[in-house]
Amino acid sequence: MKRTLLAAALLAAMTVYAQPPAWQQGRPPAMADSKLAPLAGRNTETPASEIPIGKVKLPKGFTAEIWATGMPGGRAMARGDSGKIYMGTRGLGRVYEVTDEGSRRTSRVVVDKLTQPSGVAMHGGSLYVFAIDKVLRYDGIEKNPNVQPVDLTDRFNLPPQQHHNWKYIAFGPDGKLYVPFGAPCNICEPPPEYAQIRRYNADGSGMEVIARGVRNTQGFTWHPRTKQLWFTDHGRDWMGDKGPEDELNRITKVGLNFGYPYCHAKGVLDAEIKKKDACQGVTLPVTTMGPHAAAMGVIFYTGSMFPKEYQNTMFIARKGSWNRAVKFGFDVANVRPSKDGRKATVKPFMTGFLEDPKTAKFWGRPAYLLQMPDGALLVSDEQLGAIYRVSYAKK
Amino acid sequence: MRSSSKGRWAWLTALFIAPALAQSLPERLQLCDACHGPGGISAIAGTPSLAGQPPIFLENQLVLLREGMREVPQMAASVQGLKDAEIRLIARHYAAQRPTAPQGKPNPALMKQGAVLAQKLHCASCHGADYHGREQMPRLAAQREEYLEHAMNGYRRYTRRGGDTMMAAALYGVSDADVKALAHYLAHFR
Numbered sequence: 017m018k019r020t021l022l023a024a025a026l027l028a029a030m031t032v033y034a035q036p037p038a039w040q041q042g043r044p045p046a047m048a049d050s051k052l053a054p055l056a057g058r059n060t061e062t063p064a065s066e067i068p069i070g071k072v073k074l075p076k077g078f079t080a081e082i083w084a085t086g087m088p089g090g091r092a093m094a095r096g097d098s099g100k101i102y103m104g105t106r107g108l109g110r111v112y113e114v115t116d117e118g119s120r121r122t123s124r125v126v127v128d129k130l131t132q133p134s135g136v137a138m139h140g141g142s143l144y145v146f147a148i149d150k151v152l153r154y155d156g157i158e159k160n161p162n163v164q165p166v167d168l169t170d171r172f173n174l175p176p177q178q179h180h181n182w183k184y185i186a187f188g189p190d191g192k193l194y195v196p197f198g199a200p201c202n203i204c205e206p207p208p209e210y211a212q213i214r215r216y217n218a219d220g221s222g223m224e225v226i227a228r229g230v231r232n233t234q235g236f237t238w239h240p241r242t243k244q245l246w247f248t249d250h251g252r253d254w255m256g257d258k259g260p261e262d263e264l265n266r267i268t269k270v271g272l273n274f275g276y277p278y279c280h281a282k283g284v285l286d287a288e289i290k291k292k293d294a295c296q297g298v299t300l301p302v303t304t305m306g307p308h309a310a311a312m313g314v315i316f317y318t319g320s321m322f323p324k325e326y327q328n329t330m331f332i333a334r335k336g337s338w339n340r341a342v343k344f345g346f347d348v349a350n351v352r353p354s355k356d357g358r359k360a361t362v363k364p365f366m367t368g369f370l371e372d373p374k375t376a377k378f379w380g381r382p383a384y385l386l387q388m389p390d391g392a393l394l395v396s397d398e399q400l401g402a403i404y405r406v407s408y409a410k411k
Numbered sequence: 412m413r414s415s416s417k418g419r420w421a422w423l424t425a426l427f428i429a430p431a432l433a434q435s436l437p438e439r440l441q442l443c444d445a446c447h448g449p450g451g452i453s454a455i456a457g458t459p460s461l462a463g464q465p466p467i468f469l470e471n472q473l474v475l476l477r478e479g480m481r482e483v484p485q486m487a488a489s490v491q492g493l494k495d496a497e498i499r500l501i502a503r504h505y506a507a508q509r510p511t512a513p514q515g516k517p518n519p520a521l522m523k524q525g526a527v528l529a530q531k532l533h534c535a536s537c538h539g540a541d542y543h544g545r546e547q548m549p550r551l552a553a554q555r556e557e558y559l560e561h562a563m564n565g566y567r568r569y570t571r572r573g574g575d576t577m578m579a580a581a582l583y584g585v586s587d588a589d590v591k592a593l594a595h596y597l598a599h600f601r
Contacts (some may be wrong), residue, residue, distance in 0.1 A: 043533055048533070053548060056548075058468045058471075059471045109572065128480075132576075178569060179583075393417070
């Protein structure tokens with residue numbers, strides 16, 4: 017009954033936007049016959065023996081090992097105080113809990129049957145789970161694995177459209193919960209509650225829109241010193257192999273506009289949604305992250321394990337392109353911002369997942385990153401449902 | 412993973428003949444065929460044909476059904492407890508079957524309407540110019556017409572979970588009548 021009511025409410029909400037302005041799939045005539053399509057994910061488990069970890073390439077002194085397997089579709093990772101790691105998924109609808117037992121890792125499913133519960137965050141001992149249409153909080157879950165969730169859905173006023181509305185979430189240094197609401201299309205003039213980043217108090221109150229013109233951010237973090245928020249944003253599809261490139265942005269104050277749908281990357285005008293002075297008042301990215309790269313998880317490295325040159329630099333996982341004839345990304349990049357934070361250099365750091373860009377031959381797709389207390393870097397592979405550990409030792 | 416290692420095949424072969432399985436693969440397939448038709452060509456309204464579907468598509472859907480992500484009451488008992496390895500075998504079996512042309516004559520007006528829509532919505536981009544599907548994207552050609560309509564409605568009404576939301580976006584704002592025309596066109600596509 018409850019589900020029927022919910023479905024009815026969803027349908028009612030949808031009809032409001034039955035004909036949004038300038039809805040476009042965005043496909044120029046030249047690409048009408050293109051065969052590009054999203055790359056297939058896997059819903060089944062991949063054992064460690066089928067993961068060719070030896071193909072990973074890293075700078076000298078770094079090593080990658082398979083740290084955990086058996087979490088199909090695992091994406092963002094949130095680590096609790098006791099060391100348990102929670103992982104969200106999209107299509108498979110699960111949230112995993114990964115437990116480090118020293119010599120090996122085990123995992124269990126905390127919750128399933130959710131609609132793309134990709135957003136996970138730990139805060140004050142509670143696990144927050146964001147699906148497209150549901151928000152759950154598990155209090156004290158690390159100590160009490162059977163704790164029943166508190167349903168916070170009603171407090172967050174989630175809009176009805178699903179596309180690009182699976183979440184990455186994180187708590188900021190201000191204790192607020194940051195939640196993106198992506199554009200519900202490839203390219204369109206989004207209805208007012210989309211294409212933005214919001215923040216809330218932990219209980220869902222006090223909502224503020226802090227940034228607009230954000231197409232689809234799937235990763236953000238705060239600079240360890242300036243406490244400014246840095247986020248990745250996926251560029252639109254179907255404008256060709258050159259881009260527009262994904263963005264790495266910095267929020268210096270509340271209320272900035274990052275350009276979507278009119279102005280992309282470093283001032284690329286949209287091919288279909290046009291307006292006069294499209295880039296006027298738009299905050300351009302610190303740097304671009306490559307065409308269709310799918311820049312995802314982002315961290316600032318503050319650990320003591322890696323060489324000094326990596327201190328306070330960024331690692332950004334690029335899951336890899338689909339909307340591009342020659343594939344790009346499928347790596348973890350090291351990004352070094354300038355002192356004033358206005359520019360940055362991007363250099364591939366962990367590669368080898370993409371074996372042939374021309375035939376789209378790849379075996380893994382790095383998606384998210386987590387710095388461990390010992391300074392090692394965990395990298396989730398959404399394609400194979402695995403976590404790799406990158407460590408450094410002077411040789 | 413696209414390239415299957417020798418080890419995996421050996422393992423699958425071992426599993427195929429392993430007597431420990433609750434049900435042997437032929438027994439499982441018989442159960443599937445009972446509703447989906449011999450060789451996965453369905454004669455039952457509302458039940459999809461499986462013949463010639465891409466193996467990854469079948470694999471993904473079986474997992475979603477097993478997990479209860481896709482809630483299909485008729486399927487619940489059949490997929491309960493299926494192991495990932497069994498799912499891969501079932502998927503490969505139906506992927507290798509040959510689909511046949513659908514029953515019933517195409518309606519020229521609907522075919523024309525459907526063709527225009529399919530082009531406008533770029534269906535072939537993912538599902539292929541022959542609509543045979545590939546990877547995670549299903550074959551549409553020769554699928555049962557009423558099932559295609561049902562599936563498209565599931566995507567646009569958010570009642571079918573576990574798929575890419577791109578289908579909801581692709582069908583956004585498409586009218587009921589247009590969905591019917593698309594289903595007719597794709598079901599009869601040759």
